[in-house]
Amino acid sequence: GENVEQHPSTLSVQEGDSAVIKCTYSDSASNYFPWYKQELGKRPQLIIDIRSNVGEKKDQRIAVTLNKTAKHFSLHITETQPEDSAVYFCAAGGSGNTPLVFGKGTRLSVIA
């Protein structure tokens, strides 16, 4: 089955700097890669996703890149703000009728 590895597990950046979180996956048939943000005590919420027919997708300060050959995808947050502080989860899916497989999460702290 699919296996998703996520790095780093914790990340601290200064306000205004960029943050990058990386994930690798094992199943080459996976074709859907979402990123979720979870604030403390809240539910995870989708912030951006990408499908395998696209190499990069942007939404304001957030971007995701996908390298299908290397089987890795990354979340990029530019001009970080304190409200970006949260746990971020990557996931992979679309191979067979099975649920998304999540990475273990990255705790991002933006220091003002």
Next chain:
Amino acid sequence: DGGITQSPKYLFRKEGQNVTLSCEQNLNHDAMYWYRQDPGQGLRLIYYSQIVNDFQKGDIAEGYSVSREKKESFPLTVTSAQKNPTAFYLCASSMVPGYNEQFFGPGTRLTVL
């Protein structure tokens, strides 16, 4: 808030008691899921259901049971066989497993006294 609700928000249970967590969605989604989240940990899949009257075990199904009698509802029972049930439980739903966005409920925090 995404049309998926969970109740109660907080639940306290004595050791040896079974307890049922509610999950309801009005998104007309076929697939529903239960996850367990421990402090500082990721999302671990307990059970999922792709259609009414059908469900499959996830990675940590031991000590848990589910039912899917209606499309809108997917209750989770934490049985006395679950040795360490204190955790944050999240329900989710999607149109099709793995192919599109999963919407999460607000969660239930279960504490065993």
